[in-house]
Amino acid sequence: MKNEEIIDFDLSRLSLSDLIEAYEEIEDFLHFLNDQRIEEDDLDE
């Protein structure tokens, strides 16, 4: 998983619009993740 660290990416290679797009992708994905979470108390074993 080491290559997933942002430190291993050269952000300066991205264009300005790609940088903004990257932020928007992450933001959307974080919202998606939040929506996928299920309350554990609602379920029976």
Place this chain on the structure above:
Amino acid sequence: MNNFLDFIKKDIEAKKTLVSTMPSRTKTNVKKLNQTIDNIEDKYINYKTSLVNYLLAKSRSFALKDDVSDVNTDKLNEKIINLEHVKFLLNPTNTYFEKMGFDTLLYQINNYTTFNFDSLNDIINGFLDKFQLVGIALTKDDFHYTCYVHEYMSAFLDVRNKKTKSYDKVGEIFEQIYWINPELIEHIELNFRKLIKLNEKKFTTYIFELQKEAMRNNKVENYNDCIEKLKSLYIDLNLAKKETVNDIIALARKGDIDIEQLREGSKARINAYNTLVPTEVDTSNEKEMVKVCNVLEKLKINIEEYNNYLEFLPLFNEFRDEYINLVPKDDNEVPYKGLKEVVEKINSKENELERINKKIFSGKPGFFEFKSDNDLKHLKAESVLKAKELYKLYKTYDEEYFKAKVMSTLSNTLTIMDVLNLYYSFDYFKKLAIAKAYDTNSFEEISKYSEDFDLFAMNTTNIIVSGLPLFDERNIARIIANKYNLNSIKLTEEALDEDNLTNLLNQILLILRINKIENSKTTIEKIWFMCKVDKIVSNERKNGNLL
């Protein structure tokens, strides 16, 4: 080294599939699912934090140095304010009456119903202050237009002279008089008008001294010299205030302009170029675009002037309809005598009123004392009636006074600029005309129109209206369009329709701003990026992810 955007796009896709396909039927399943989500979320929050820090640093690196101007705009503004005052004092169109500001006070007292009692006191104090300025300390003996004016003003002056701020006692007297003489304020106005007329010489001398002093202090020879100096100062100020790239950046970051519209390929940008720039111009050629933009700068000023003209068109039309039949047709016309006639009527009626007042104040209706209270009551009622008639006569006087001023310049070659000068010189009549032209009685609305009108009249860049005849209708849109077509700008009459003007101005501004940025040390993309980062930062702060 991997491309971060490509990586997260693929990774997000894969993680979405993973999360969506994980079982969630049992509590153990859900626990596992949530655990997986938490792990992915942690990683992506880390990504985001690092990315946001990078965006911030990058955005900050795009900031330009502050504009350093050799011109001190504060000093220029101060000089302009001083010279505008000299111009006001030297204005050859009006008299001491307007220069002392009596017309503005008259307008206010005429609209006393709009104000509260305190504001009415301010207006009366305003009149008294102006007399004091020229060394005239008015006393209760100066206020005997009617016995009620005398009673009210005596109480008013008592309070004023004590320099206390409470006019409560005056308010009580006003209450008492109001039910017998509801026109009291109108008669106070007439008393002031009479006093102003009586002291005309003192006011004229005062203004004359002010003019001399102002000319000496500002090194001005005469009115025309003042106008020339002002014009040159305004040119310097407009140059100093010209929009810089830093100004554009600030506007974009504040959200006052949409930077997306300036980006290559934007609909607004394509439309602006298609509307105004001829197809034969190579928009990527710097030299050609600088030439186009120089012409567009002038067009922008002309459109702003045309826009002002259209705003006040109802006022110009009203003026034209009022005076078109009075335009002298030949030299043998009978000279205008309206003002003289009404002045004579006022003088004669004021003499009659004075005779009645003398009887009331002396307590003698003739050679004998009053026989009963009824005699006095009768005389008081008669004096109020006379004052009422005089108020009507003064209204006619106002109309004739302005008419006389108009008649002195009226000809079939009168221009819009002449009308601007006339109304600018006579605040009272300008406001009356505004009320009529825009069919409004709202004091605030009239004041707003009046302020905008003055700014238009004072604008030294006005060029269209200076030669535009009032009595000869011209298609200004066509004149402007033809002029700029000759200067290689695509411009149609339709684009200059009143409803399309704001859009046209925005299109011109858009091209000018694009050109300015493209010839600077920054780029539209960088400014767009800074704006985007600002929004991201504000979003992160709102969610508590950034300090």
